Amino acid sequence: MLARGLARRCPVCGQGRLFRRWFTMVERCPGCGLRFERIEGHWVGSLGMNTIVSFCVLFVVVVGGLVLSHPTYRMAPLVLTAGLTAVVVPLAFFPSSRTLWTAIDLLMRPLEPGEVQGGADPGRRD
Ligand SMILES: [Zn+2]
Structure with a gap:
């Protein structure tokens, strides 16, 4: 289900x-x-997850840039790369963050009867 979400696919089908x-x-x-916005405020989770992922990637870029530029610490390329990362990563991850968050939500709150057509129920554990 998480792999489907990461691949921008419906976590259920x-x-x-x-x-x-x-x-x-x-x-x-x-x-x-499946109605993707399962409850009001559903997308706040995907926004939070996108923010966390973006900050993690930005952290890796900044630390990696500092390590790679040691001992000269040329700031211009690092600031440019970090700025691009801060803009591109959240935009690029946006669709996956939505479907992945829906998958996580489905793991926390399994499907209820009638939420999907055809009776698919990935939350069933029997
Ligand atoms: Zn589906």
């Missing part, structure tokens, strides 16, 4: 093409009918 544009997600999965 694996359906792709969930985004009309990079930032525009369909309301419901065309495969199973």
